[in-house]
Amino acid sequence: MTGVPPGEPMTVTAGPAGTAAACAAEARGVAEPPPKGGHGEAGLLLQVRGLSTDFAMKKGTVHAVIDVSFSVREGEVLAIVGESGSGKSVAALSVLGLLQPPGRCVAGEVLYKGRDLLKLPKGEMRDIRGNHISMIFQEPMTSLNPVFTIEDQLTESIRLHLKLDRRAAVKRAVEMLRLVGIPSPEKRIKDYPHQMSGGMRQRVMTAMALSCDPDLLIADEPTTALDVTIQAQILALISDLRDKIGMAVILITHDLGVVAETADRVIVMYCGQVVEEATTEQLFERPLHPYTLGLLRSIPTMEDTEATEPLYMIRGMVPNPLHLPRGCAFAPRCDRRRARCAAEQPALIEVEGRKLRCFLFEPGCNQAATALSPESAQAGGAVRRADSEVAP
Amino acid sequence: MLKFIIKRVLMVIPVMIGVSIIVFSLMRVFSPDPAPIVLGQHATQEAITTWRMANGLDKPVVVQYLTYLWGALQGDLGVSYFSKASVAKEIGARFPATIELAIAAIIFASIFGILLGVVAAVKKNSIFDAAGSLIALVGVSIPIFWLGILLIMFFSGFLHLLPSGGRINVLLEPARVTGFYMVDAVIAGDWAALKDALLHLVLPSLALGMYSMAIITRMTRSSMLESLGQEYVRTARAKGLREIKVVGKHALRNSLIPVTTVIGLQFGALLGGALLTESVFSWPGIGKFTVDSILKSDFPVVQGIVLLVALIFVTVNLVADLVYAYLDPRIKYASKKEG
Ligand SMILES: Nc1ncnc2c1ncn2[C@@H]1O[C@H](COP(=O)(O)OP(=O)(O)OP(=O)(O)O)[C@@H](O)[C@H]1O
Ligand code: SF4
Ligand SMILES: [Mg+2]
Numbered sequence: 208m209t210g211v212p213p214g215e216p217m218t219v220t221a222g223p224a225g226t227a228a229a230c231a232a233e234a235r236g237v238a239e240p241p242p243k244g245g246h247g248e249a250g251l252l253l254q255v256r257g258l259s260t261d262f263a264m265k266k267g268t269v270h271a272v273i274d275v276s277f278s279v280r281e282g283e284v285l286a287i288v289g290e291s292g293s294g295k296s297v298a299a300l301s302v303l304g305l306l307q308p309p310g311r312c313v314a315g316e317v318l319y320k321g322r323d324l325l326k327l328p329k330g331e332m333r334d335i336r337g338n339h340i341s342m343i344f345q346e347p348m349t350s351l352n353p354v355f356t357i358e359d360q361l362t363e364s365i366r367l368h369l370k371l372d373r374r375a376a377v378k379r380a381v382e383m384l385r386l387v388g389i390p391s392p393e394k395r396i397k398d399y400p401h402q403m404s405g406g407m408r409q410r411v412m413t414a415m416a417l418s419c420d421p422d423l424l425i426a427d428e429p430t431t432a433l434d435v436t437i438q439a440q441i442l443a444l445i446s447d448l449r450d451k452i453g454m455a456v457i458l459i460t461h462d463l464g465v466v467a468e469t470a471d472r473v474i475v476m477y478c479g480q481v482v483e484e485a486t487t488e489q490l491f492e493r494p495l496h497p498y499t500l501g502l503l504r505s506i507p508t509m510e511d512t513e514a515t516e517p518l519y520m521i522r523g524m525v526p527n528p529l530h531l532p533r534g535c536a537f538a539p540r541c542d543r544r545r546a547r548c549a550a551e552q553p554a555l556i557e558v559e560g561r562k563l564r565c566f567l568f569e570p571g572c573n574q575a576a577t578a579l580s581p582e583s584a585q586a587g588g589a590v591r592r593a594d595s596e597v598a599p
Numbered sequence: 600m601l602k603f604i605i606k607r608v609l610m611v612i613p614v615m616i617g618v619s620i621i622v623f624s625l626m627r628v629f630s631p632d633p634a635p636i637v638l639g640q641h642a643t644q645e646a647i648t649t650w651r652m653a654n655g656l657d658k659p660v661v662v663q664y665l666t667y668l669w670g671a672l673q674g675d676l677g678v679s680y681f682s683k684a685s686v687a688k689e690i691g692a693r694f695p696a697t698i699e700l701a702i703a704a705i706i707f708a709s710i711f712g713i714l715l716g717v718v719a720a721v722k723k724n725s726i727f728d729a730a731g732s733l734i735a736l737v738g739v740s741i742p743i744f745w746l747g748i749l750l751i752m753f754f755s756g757f758l759h760l761l762p763s764g765g766r767i768n769v770l771l772e773p774a775r776v777t778g779f780y781m782v783d784a785v786i787a788g789d790w791a792a793l794k795d796a797l798l799h800l801v802l803p804s805l806a807l808g809m810y811s812m813a814i815i816t817r818m819t820r821s822s823m824l825e826s827l828g829q830e831y832v833r834t835a836r837a838k839g840l841r842e843i844k845v846v847g848k849h850a851l852r853n854s855l856i857p858v859t860t861v862i863g864l865q866f867g868a869l870l871g872g873a874l875l876t877e878s879v880f881s882w883p884g885i886g887k888f889t890v891d892s893i894l895k896s897d898f899p900v901v902q903g904i905v906l907l908v909a910l911i912f913v914t915v916n917l918v919a920d921l922v923y924a925y926l927d928p929r930i931k932y933a934s935k936k937e938g
Contacts, residue, residue: 336839352831364838
């Protein structure tokens with residue numbers, strides 16, 4: 208981990224753990240696609256292509272997810288990061304078909320093992336949910352039904368998908384609770400959600416999501432509502448189970464420290480669009496998109512906590528989703544904005560095996576050349592150099 | 600749980616004492632002297648005095664009340680001034696009819712109210728929702744007697760489908776055990792009587808339950824809409840459950856919590872509405888008897904009826920609370936912690 212840019216993400220827990228994660232990522236051979244699995248092409252589990260989701264409101268239409276594409280390979284951890292309101296949850300809900308009106312997928316496809324989930328008949332979609340793909344939600348306190356016992360809620364999907372009788376389902380539920388680290392699960396399974404703490408509830412949600420051995424787990428900020436130690440426990444748990452069961456994970460978060468530790472690949476979302484996609488290593492070593500850079504620089508580091516200098520913040524605010532800028536959505540806040548940015552939408556282009564949505568990296572743009580030149584391994588520096596060139 | 604029940608049952612005592620004091624004093628302040636009514640206008644002063652003494656009305660009111668209370672505690676509610684029969688017997692003869700009607704009405708109101716409310720919420724802004732809202736609006740605004748007359752005109756006058764009044768064809772009346780025809784008919788195994796009694800119940804319970812149904816529909820719709828927006832409903836869907844289970848189990852169970860309270864309160868209100876319904880459908884219940892007894896200053900009868908109605912009201916609310924605690928485990932827990 209030498210040559211880390213100034214805006215490097217090594218936060219509270221980062222130091223050795225981050226290194227370990229990076230090594231683990233290497234060991235798993237994330238850079239190349241893993242060997243061909245049982246289904247789909249090249250072990251591709253989920254392929255989202257051109258997904259767009261709208262909310263038709265009285266005041267206008269919110270384009271919450273715009274032309275989003277990504278794929279998840281078997282056993283891979285894909286992180287989706289971005290500020291609040293960038294469309295992470297909506298994208299996840301769209302994949303599972305859990306949007307409620309006025310939300311609606313207006314374009315794209317969600318290919319799971321080659322089948323488009325958006326076109327699947329209801330019955331088949333129900334078989335996917337909770338069985339093949341399961342989800343942990345952002346809100347542990349309210350995601351469990353207050354009037355049913357944990358046993359009732361946990362055995363429901365086990366009985367449905369694994370076709371077990373009540374006895375066997377309860378047995379499995381207890382095992383799952385033990386797996387997620389709930390002490391004396393035989394007793395706690397009789398509890399109602401209000402008798403458990405937030406951390407315990409999120410464990411129950413995790414147990415529920417994992418109970419049918421899904422191929423893909425979507426974890427939507429599984430830890431934001433929890434305190435730091437419990438956050439770490441839940442994340443460790445998910446990573447651990449990922450290794451044990453071999454499932455793929457889509458980890459939604461705005462905590463880049465978490466990304467560094469757990470993810471193989473990252474997509475960065477802004478205002479409903481993917482603005483950058485890269486492997487975790489690439490992203491932290493050389494963040495390219497100005498927004499990603501801003502995100503990384505706004506993380507407190509060990510040195511910062513002692514320094515008197517105020518923490519960097521991306522200036523301005525996330526634009527009103529009803530009135531997105533005409534050109535690049537990030538333009539009003541971007542330090543490297545150029546005339547073209549406010550007028551035109553940049554396309555998502557491939558650069559060195561990663562994807563970027565920014566004019567700076569379009570072929571023929573000399574800024575991109577500078578940023579990508581081999582000697583500018585320190586992307587922060589590269590960007591700053593580019594800045595001085597662009598400045599009027 | 601047991602502690603909670605005992606606490607609630609003990610609370611009934613002060614309520615009942617309060618109610619009895621109020622009705623006791625109201626009757627004596629506002630009702631005309633019963634003696635001339637019982638003995639006739641031409642009764643001699645002597646006869647009146649004798650009658651008053653015989654019925655304890657010559658004593659101070661406080662003494663009268665305490666005597667009454669002492670009797671009531673032992674189950675003796677006194678005798679009617681007019682029929683000389685015991686109040687318990689007089690009420691017992693008529694009350695089951697009213698209760699039967701009220702129960703039928705609340706069952707009708709609950710089943711259809713919850714059903715309409717759920718459909719309206721699930722199909723929000725659809726034609727079903729609009730129809731539900733219309734029914735609810737009509738239900739709260741239409742007066743019982745008017746609705747009753749309409750129902751009679753249409754279903755018995757025009758269609759000749761249902762009887763226009765009464766409780767049962769007298770020839771079919773089952774042997775009296777409980778006074779509830781449904782129960783008595785079943786005990787006697789008399790299905791013809793059961794059917795006839797049921798047919799007689801349809802229109803009056805519809806008329807009586809319509810208002811409550813409207814209220815229950817509204818309550819169910821709004822609480823159902825709230826539950827349907829909750830995260831746990833999304834969790835249920837994410838498990839791959841069928842929509843019927845998502846709605847009928849996860850959302851409905853939560854929505855029923857506030858609805859039970861409303862049903863409990865409505866049952867109390869129904870006893871009041873029964874009065875009107877009974878007169879429209881010539882239902883031989885307590886309603887007309889109450890009015891007559893008030894007009895005739897039959898103190899013991901009126902007191903007995905009021906106490907009984909109060910007791911029922913309190914009991915129904917206790918039951919509603921217990922159901923509420925059953926539906927909402929958080930309540931159970933709280934009472935456990937307190938106890
Ligand atoms: N039910 C809804 N009705 C209308 N708009 C919605 C709804 N849900 C989400 N949106 C819009 O979609 C956009 C993306 O929301 P989303 O919840 O996906 O953000 P997020 O990236 O998950 O943010 P957070 O980090 O806060 O969870 C928001 O701008 C919001 O305005
Ligand atoms: S396209 Fe322009 S405004 Fe958008 S991120 Fe790139 S440089 Fe900034
Ligand atoms: Mg979210």
